[in-house]
């Protein structure tokens with residue numbers, strides 16, 4: 195079977211990238227590792243990429259006159275490595291319509307809340323502040339809105355009375371590390387079918 199190439203855009207720690215890359219390396223996800231692109235020079239994800247023998251690039255948004263110019267450089271590299279799927283694994287910038295059009299239905303994001311609740315940043319804190327009893331995480335395709343794209347997998351987590359930001363975030367993160375690789379695997383197996391807002395998983 196034709197193997198898809200999976201590349202990653204990141205801004206920080208890179209634990210989600212690492213879990214997916216491990217599962218590709220082990221053969222659990224049948225795909226090729228592409229590249230890692232960071233908008234932050236100090237992103238730990240860049241070091242992890244080196245451990246996997248992957249090429250990685252820090253592309254500084256400040257070196258470009260605007261967002262599309264920055265993204266054009268990202269696209270140039272993603273295309274150079276024949277990327278089929280872009281995984282936004284803790285990428286903290288909003289992608290423009292220009293980038294999204296280029297990779298329509300081929301960018302998967304991991305979000306630390308049950309969308310459409312708590313989009314944007316600090317979702318775990320938003321959940322604590324709101325007082326919800328259940329939160330969780332979501333994988334979805336990126337569209338032009340902020341965390342509004344078609345949902346692939348969601349996983350619920352109970353919020354405990356004594357939860358703080360760290361305990362809750364770490365329980366959510368554990369689930370992120372489960373549903374993101376599963377979503378990438380399904381994509382690479384050609385089993386995700388998008389119809390409007392709905393993503394169907396073929397058996």
Ligand code: GRF
Nearest residue numbers: 207208209210284304305306
């Ligand atoms: C995760 O909580 C992810 O859901 C959010 O940013 C965080 C990234 O963590 N989008 P890591 O860089 O994957 O460790």
